[in-house]
Amino acid sequence: MGGFRGLRLMDTHPASSADGARVVRRAISLLREVSAARGNGATLKMLADSAGLPQPTAHRLLKVLQAEGLLERDAASRAYRLGSLLYEFGLAAVPRVDARRLCAGTLERITRAVGDTTYLNSRSGNDALCLDRREGSFEIHALPIEIGNRRPLGVGAGALAVLASLPSTEADAVIEANARRYRRHGLTAERIRIYVEATRARGFAITSGRIVAQYRGVAIAVGNGIGGVPASLAVVAIAERLDPRRVEQVARILIREEKSLREVLAIAPAGPTESPVP
Amino acid sequence: MGGFRGLRLMDTHPASSADGARVVRRAISLLREVSAARGNGATLKMLADSAGLPQPTAHRLLKVLQAEGLLERDAASRAYRLGSLLYEFGLAAVPRVDARRLCAGTLERITRAVGDTTYLNSRSGNDALCLDRREGSFEIHALPIEIGNRRPLGVGAGALAVLASLPSTEADAVIEANARRYRRHGLTAERIRIYVEATRARGFAITSGRIVAQYRGVAIAVGNGIGGVPASLAVVAIAERLDPRRVEQVARILIREEKSLREVLAIAPAGPTESPVP
DNA sequence: CCCGGAATTCCACCATGTGAAATTCAACAT
DNA sequence: ATGTTGAATTTCACATGGTGGAATTCCGGG
Structure with missing residues (x-):
């Protein structure tokens, strides 16, 4: 996959195992940012910003997350919010101690x-x-x-x-x-x-x-x-x-x-x- | 990222937009498989199998998902189950109609x-x-x-x-x-x-x-x-x-x-x- | 109509994710 | 003990999938 040219922006999780899937970690980081957003959800700009990702990259990942149902998007405000698939996963993820x-x-x-x-x-x-x-x-x-x-x-x-x-x-x-x-x-x-x-x-x-x-x-x-x-x-x-x-x-x-x-x-x-x- | 040589195994989501992040889709597909697993969770083999991924690939992705808290793993049986972060996302993802x-x-x-x-x-x-x-x-x-x-x-x-x-x-x-x-x-x-x-x-x-x-x-x-x-x-x-x-x-x-x-x-x-x- | 900021699309580039193969580990039978 | 089987994990050479700067489109306000 791609290289990066400009200065290093990412590193939302400073202390994480090097090997693995950077993309996946980035995507999850975006989910966390969306769920941090209060009120009417978060816009692309805000999310890219707070996840430390360039806007196009964030946009691409958010689109996939949306297509898969992990995120939804308000038609009017263009803001992202957590999707129904996450609600569904939540049902299945019974906490060890409630x-x-x-x-x-x-x-x-x-x-x-x-x-x-x-x-x-x-x-x-x-x-x-x-x-x-x-x-x-x-x-x-x-x-x-x-x-x-x-x-x-x-x-x-x-x-x-x-x-x-x-x-x-x-x-x-x-x-x-x-x-x-x-x-x-x-x-x-x-x-x-x-x-x-x-x-x-x-x-x-x-x-x-x-x-x-x-x-x-x-x-x-x-x-x-x-x-x-x-x-x-x-x-x-x-x-x-x-x-x-x-x-x-x-x-x-x-x-x-x-x-x-x-x-x-x-x-x-x-x-x-x-x-x-x- | 990597090429693939052997015959094409994947395609859990046949009709999905080409462009985007294949890895992310694969990771989500694994989450779905884990949440489909009944009883004591799912082993690597089962998951790789049902997600249509080669075992090492599945392993790598599962490791990241676990490190990020989306999955947990039973120490004894090595089986994966949904993690607490998914429970937490579920709390925030209020369904449109309950x-x-x-x-x-x-x-x-x-x-x-x-x-x-x-x-x-x-x-x-x-x-x-x-x-x-x-x-x-x-x-x-x-x-x-x-x-x-x-x-x-x-x-x-x-x-x-x-x-x-x-x-x-x-x-x-x-x-x-x-x-x-x-x-x-x-x-x-x-x-x-x-x-x-x-x-x-x-x-x-x-x-x-x-x-x-x-x-x-x-x-x-x-x-x-x-x-x-x-x-x-x-x-x-x-x-x-x-x-x-x-x-x-x-x-x-x-x-x-x-x-x-x-x-x-x-x-x-x-x-x-x-x-x-x- | 024009402007500024956000969202989206493009695309040349190469570092990143890939997966066959080899290795280790675990359980069970001999 | 020792072999056997099947799963889990690690390795590594490779080329493709992801990258992000730049350009374009969209939208709301003046």
């Missing part, structure tokens, strides 16, 4: 206690993934994070709590890998590192409307994760509903719920068999 | 009425996909079809009903494309064509333990499909519980439920926007 089910009660209790929207996040590669959500009585307007949405670990309260719960060396690697992506959120790797430190010192994460202005989040990491996968519980509300005093209250509730969740998880079975290639 | 939700009541009512296991199937490419299931009081032992499992359209009652509901030209194309796969189920394209004819004449599908001996299924297609996607309702039981007289009863129930389901669907919104590439 985090959503295990945490359903916890989420519900927190939401009832605080009245605001509650999130369950988990780590997925360099991303935080929104696994589940309970809407509080005080609705968040302005596109909230949906179930299945991704963003770089560290961006947002829930994602920050997950990142801070990783071993230092691993957290550093993630921050490094995400450096470029932070910029699109008006952040830098350096700043994230500071946040992580603060989160570790404090024991839980707080964010102040960096992503969507006017919103604030409080989040706590779940013990050693769920089935070995790092995870967090988060509460998000408009900033004025989360003054320092109330942050304190919410944090107390989160700490309590995390503790009892950890006990439940201690009984549940262990992690996967051989997921990452040796 | 067939499972729309048919939940129907499935429950049928199961209660007949006492045996009931399935909701839909078409996905050349496959029938098990979208949902309700266990009857008379359990099916011997690995039943799980939610998310696939098999070639035409193999099994539910899959046959879906196939027979397609326009003749389309059904023929599907049968043609699946010819090789039928053989692995002890069937032939010719025989499937006969079954389709019989199903159309009868108005519903019956199968007699072709797949798993001793079992029998009765199935009916759902009007014009669900959100434009062809689908079926099926009841499966051990053969002795489905003698001709009882088949008649079950069919009556299916016909009644299909009718009322069709009315519910008439209110629900329409199909996708621009899924298959022009």
Whole structure:
């Protein structure tokens, strides 16, 4: 296949086995970017950009993914979104341990206690993934994070709590890998590192409307994760509903719920068999 | 990239746009094969075989897919299964119209009425996909079809009903494309064509333990499909519980439920926007 | 009508993916 | 123990399938 002439743009996965299929990795990288896109999906430009691919290359791959049903495309906006085949694969891919089910009660209790929207996040590669959500009585307007949405670990309260719960060396690697992506959120790797430190010192994460202005989040990491996968519980509300005093209250509730969740998880079975290639 | 010397083995997707990424298509084809595998997953041999790829090629692609988290591998049996990243994508890929939700009541009512296991199937490419299931009081032992499992359209009652509901030209194309796969189920394209004819004449599908001996299924297609996607309702039981007289009863129930389901669907919104590439 | 940015198509080029063949590994029988 | 069979894995010389800069088309706004 083709050569490349210009400067090297790619390398979305810096530390990956050399041999294999570059194209396949690129295609998957595009899928990840599409599933990271919030709201109405992502345009070719955005995707090519964030996957670090030249536009024509991205275009070609996206076309194949669409033809195969992994992606769909909005006729009007030309934006790509995940396709029905991925939904179908999702049905067949039963998770080793079902985090959503295990945490359903916890989420519900927190939401009832605080009245605001509650999130369950988990780590997925360099991303935080929104696994589940309970809407509080005080609705968040302005596109909230949906179930299945991704963003770089560290961006947002829930994602920050997950990142801070990783071993230092691993957290550093993630921050490094995400450096470029932070910029699109008006952040830098350096700043994230500071946040992580603060989160570790404090024991839980707080964010102040960096992503969507006017919103604030409080989040706590779940013990050693769920089935070995790092995870967090988060509460998000408009900033004025989360003054320092109330942050304190919410944090107390989160700490309590995390503790009892950890006990439940201690009984549940262990992690996967051989997921990452040796 | 590489040339090929031996005879042409591939062509899982006979009618697909020439230009693009062959590798990507092959990789996706492998994913489909993995998700078609029942029970404990699929071995390299099986996958290479059914995807029509030389073993080393399949091996290389599977390794990448595993490294990226789309596949996992059982340490002991070396068998591949769908990975957690696909589950995660599935969360984000909200279906245009939620067939499972729309048919939940129907499935429950049928199961209660007949006492045996009931399935909701839909078409996905050349496959029938098990979208949902309700266990009857008379359990099916011997690995039943799980939610998310696939098999070639035409193999099994539910899959046959879906196939027979397609326009003749389309059904023929599907049968043609699946010819090789039928053989692995002890069937032939010719025989499937006969079954389709019989199903159309009868108005519903019956199968007699072709797949798993001793079992029998009765199935009916759902009007014009669900959100434009062809689908079926099926009841499966051990053969002795489905003698001709009882088949008649079950069919009556299916016909009644299909009718009322069709009315519910008439209110629900329409199909996708621009899924298959022009 | 014309402009700017995004989407799409072209196409010369060669690095990348290919697959037959050889090697290792695992399970089972002798 | 030792051979035997079949699957999994690695190797490597080769030429084709993928590449991406440049050119073209499309679309929305002024």
